[in-house]
Amino acid sequence: QVQLVESGGDLVQPGGSLRLSCAASGFTFSGAGLSWFRQAPGKGLEWVSTINRDGSTVSYNNFVKGRFTISRDNAKNTLYLRMRSLQPEDTAVYYCVKGTTAAGQRGQGTQVTVSS
Numbered sequence: 001q002v003q004l005v006e007s008g009g010d011l012v013q014p015g016g017s018l019r020l021s022c023a024a025s026g027f028t029f030s031g032a033g034l035s036w037f038r039q040a041p042g043k044g045l046e047w048v049s050t051i052n053r054d055g056s057t058v059s060y061n062n063f064v065k066g067r068f069t070i071s072r073d074n075a076k077n078t079l080y081l082r083m084r085s086l087q088p089e090d091t092a093v094y095y096c097v098k099g100t101t102a103a104g105q106r107g108q109g110t111q112v113t114v115s116s
Contacts, residue, residue, distance in 0.1 A: 022096030
């Protein structure tokens with residue numbers, strides 16, 4: 001079955017950086033578009049970014065403002081999200097999602113906390 005395992009979340013100070021990873025298995029990784037979503041405390045799931053099957057097309061929510069970079073390594077079945085200039089409002093559980101909508105299968109998430 002589809003398995004998505006996120007990692008890389010941490011407590012970081014405002015202005016800091018993190019790289020999230022998502023190890024995937026149970027499906028043809030190179031054949032799937034993938035996304036990152038996040039959920040802040042008390043809020044709903046929010047789309048962050050999407051990448052197509054071969055990584056040639058990416059899209060971001062406006063709030064990213066050039067701070068995040070989504071990428072993938074199809075040889076390693078791994079999705080990444082590099083985040084920089086993190087702010088307290090980026091605090092959330094970040095989920096790797098198979099597909100391009102919140103209805104897609106997702107992992108257990110990784111916690112990102114931005115605080116001084």
